Amino acid sequence: MHAMILHRIGEPLTWTEQPTPDPxxxxxxVRIHACGVCRTDLHVxxxxxxxxxxxxxxxxxxxxxxxxxxxxxxxxxPGDRVGVPWLGHTCGACPYCRSGRENLCDHPQxxxxxxxxxxxxxxxxxxxxxxxxxEHGDAAAQAPLLCAGLIGWRSLKIAGDARRIGLxxxxxxxxxxxxxxxxxxxxxxxxxxxxxxxxxAFANRLGAVWAGGSDETPPEPLDAxxxxxxxxxxxxxxxxxxxxxGRVVCAGIHMSEIPAFSYDLLWEERELVSVANLTREDGVExxxxxxxxEIRTHVTxxxxxxxxxxxxxxxxxxxxxxxxxxxx
Numbered sequence: 001m002h003a004m005i006l007h008r009i010g011e012p013l014t015w016t017e018q019p020t021p022d023p024x025x026x027x028x029x030v031r032i033h034a035c036g037v038c039r040t041d042l043h044v045x046x047x048x049x050x051x052x053x054x055x056x057x058x059x060x061x062x063x064x065x066x067x068x069x070x071x072x073x074x075x076x077x078p079g080d081r082v083g084v085p086w087l088g089h090t091c092g093a094c095p096y097c098r099s100g101r102e103n104l105c106d107h108p109q110x111x112x113x114x115x116x117x118x119x120x121x122x123x124x125x126x127x128x129x130x131x132x133x134x135e136h137g138d139a140a141a142q143a144p145l146l147c148a149g150l151i152g153w154r155s156l157k158i159a160g161d162a163r164r165i166g167l168x169x170x171x172x173x174x175x176x177x178x179x180x181x182x183x184x185x186x187x188x189x190x191x192x193x194x195x196x197x198x199x200x201a202f203a204n205r206l207g208a209v210w211a212g213g214s215d216e217t218p219p220e221p222l223d224a225x226x227x228x229x230x231x232x233x234x235x236x237x238x239x240x241x242x243x244x245x246g247r248v249v250c251a252g253i254h255m256s257e258i259p260a261f262s263y264d265l266l267w268e269e270r271e272l273v274s275v276a277n278l279t280r281e282d283g284v285e286x287x288x289x290x291x292x293x294e295i296r297t298h299v300t301x302x303x304x305x306x307x308x309x310x311x312x313x314x315x316x317x318x319x320x321x322x323x324x325x326x327x328x
Contacts, residue, residue: 001017001018001019001020001021001120001121001122002015002016002017002018002120002121002304003015003016003018003057003116003119003120003121004016004057004058004119004120004304004305004307004308005055005056005057006044006045006052006054006055006056006057006058007054007055008054009045009046009047009052009054010045010046010047012308013045013058013119013307013308013311015305020122021122021124022068023068023069023070023073023124024070024124025070025071025072025073026070026072026073026126026127026128027069027070027073027124027125027126027127028066028067028068028069028070028073028076028082028124028125028127028130029066029067029068029069029122029123029124029125030062030064030065030066030067030082030084030122030123030124030125030130031064031065031067031121031122032062032063032064032118032120032121032122032123032304032327033063033064033065033139033140033326033327034062034063034064034139034140034142034143034324034325034326034327035059035060035061035062035063035117035118035119035120035143035304035324035325036059036061036143036144036146036147036148036172036299036322036323036324036325037059037061037302037307037310037311037314037322037323037324037325038060038061038086038147038148038172039171039172039230039252039314040060040086040112040113040147040253040254041058041059041060041112041311041314042311042314042315043230043253043254044056044058044112044113045058045311048254049113049253049254052113052114053113053114053115056112056113056114056116056117057112057116057117057118057119057120057123058112058113058117058118058119058307059111059112059117059118059119059120059307059325060084060085060086060088060110060111060112060113060117060118060146060147061083061085061118061143061144061145061146061147061148061324062083062084062085062111062117062118062123062125062143062146063081063082063083063133063139063140063142063143063146064081064082064084064118064123064139065078065079065080065081065082066078066079066080066082066130067122069127070127072127073127075127076127076130080132081132081133081134081135081139082125082130082131082132082133083130083131083132083133083142083143083145083146083283083287084111084117084118084123084125084129084130084131084146085111085129085131085146085147085150085278085283086110086111086112086113086146086147086150086277086278087102087103087105087108087110087111087129087277087278087279087280088108088109088110088111088114088115088125088126088129089108089109089115089126089128089129090102090105090107090108090109091105091106091107091108094106094107100279100281101279102279102280103154103276103277103278103279103282104276104277108277109126110277111123111125111129118325119304119307119325120304121304121327128280129280131146131280131283131284131287132287133287134287134291139326140299140301140324140326141296141297141299141324142297143297143299143322143324144172144176144297144299144321144322144324145176145286145287145290145295145297146283147173148171148172148173148176148322149173149176149177149286149290149295149297150278150282150283150286151173151251151275151278152173152174152176152177152180152226152228152251153177153180153282153285153286153289154251154275154278154282155173155177155226155228155249155251155275156177156180156181156226157282158247158249158273158275159223159224159226159247159249160224160247162186162222162223162224162246162247163185163186163187163223164186164187164189164220164221164222164223164224165181165186165187165188165189165222165223165224165225165226166189166190166191166218166222166224166225166226166238166241166242167188167189167190167191167203167208167225167226167228168191168214168225168226168227168228168229168234168237168238169191169192169214169227169228169229169230169231169234170190170191170192170199170200170202170203170211170228171228171229171317171321171322172321172322172323173228173251174190174203174226174228175202175203175206175297175298175320175321175322176290176295176297177226178190178203178206178207178208179206179207179293179295179296180289180290180293180295182206182207183293183295187209188203188206188207188208188209189208189209189210189211189218189222190203190204190208190210190211190212191211191212191213191214191216191234192211192212192213192214193213193214193317194213194214194215194216195213196213196317198320199211199317199320200212200213202298202320214229214231214234214237215237217240217241218241221241221242221243221246222241222242222243222246223242223243223246223247224242224246224247224248224249225238225239225241225242225246225247225248225249226249226251227248227249227250227251227252227255228251228252229252230252230254230255230256231255231256232255232256232257232258232259233256233258233259235248235250235258235261235272236258236259236261236265239261239265239266239270239272240265242270244268244269244270245268245269245270246270246271247270247271247272247273248270248271248272248273249273249274249275250272250273250274250275251274251275253276297321297322298320298321298322299321299322299323299324300313300319300320300321300322300323300324301324301325301326302323302324302325302326303325303326303328304325304326304327306325307325310323310325
């Protein structure tokens with residue numbers, strides 16, 4: 001097998017040949033067809049997330065087919081199409097796992113961060129966290145659903161029954177969840193980098209009723225705001241944009257420092273909450289819903305060997321939607 005490996009923080013990934021591993025008793029080996037490139041991957045390679053397991057193969061939006069199964073695996077068989085997400089293993093024994101909140105597990109493993117991920121030709125996955133995927137359709141188009149879609153879905157669920165939804169940072173997650181919200185009959189307000197009229201037009205094409213810069217005030221108060229950009233200064237902006245009793249949901253795993261803001265922005269029962277990871281239940285629920293709603297991802301494809309270019313293009317916002325690495 002071959003993989004793009006991060007040996008040291010801040011250095012480029014290197015395309016390396018390795019022995020193809022055999023799955024352990026509870027694992028499957030997946031031959032990878034496509035792997036999305038997520039902003040979390042940037043946080044890993046740039047050292048913004050602490051203590052990655054180095055050397056590491058990044059990538060956690062994996063779509064492929066099971067090639068081999070471990071001795072204890074019964075639910076999957078060679079040839080099954082599966083998706084491997086960010087949450088790659090949980091202990092099953094801590095209070096969070098026992099109470100149905102495995103996304104908060106005390107002893108988790110994360111794909112592409114603390115266990116090898118999908119910037120490769122093959123990956124070993126905990127069979128419990130290899131989600132069944134639709135057998136039809138394009139693997140590259142499915143890949144962003146495994147994180148951008150799942151985190152977007154969990155953040156939208158946490159927003160509750162809000163009808164006017166603000167999306168701050170209109171990248172991979174927002175372009176998926178905007179389609180979901182429109183399908184549900186909600187009104188989407190898209191916030192982009194100031195002056196980015198191209199992305200604003202993209203948001204309008206996906207059904208947003210308004211699109212503007214993150215420094216602008218929406219034309220009407222929001223019921224909830226979902227923040228996907230890792231910019232702490234967006235929190236007071238979003239709190240200002242929601243009405244009394246509104247909710248602001250931070251959906252990223254990393255964010256820059258949050259500036260001080262007046263208590264008046266939080267008063268009147270506005271809420272500020274965060275999303276952490278996801279559960280397998282989220283995955284099954286969202287993937288079924290995405291198929292029903294006919295969600296269409298907008299992807300820019302790169303050969304697996306060009307992961308460094310894809311990461312740099314993501315860092316500088318050179319595409320709409322999501323970047324996806326594909327194996328020939």
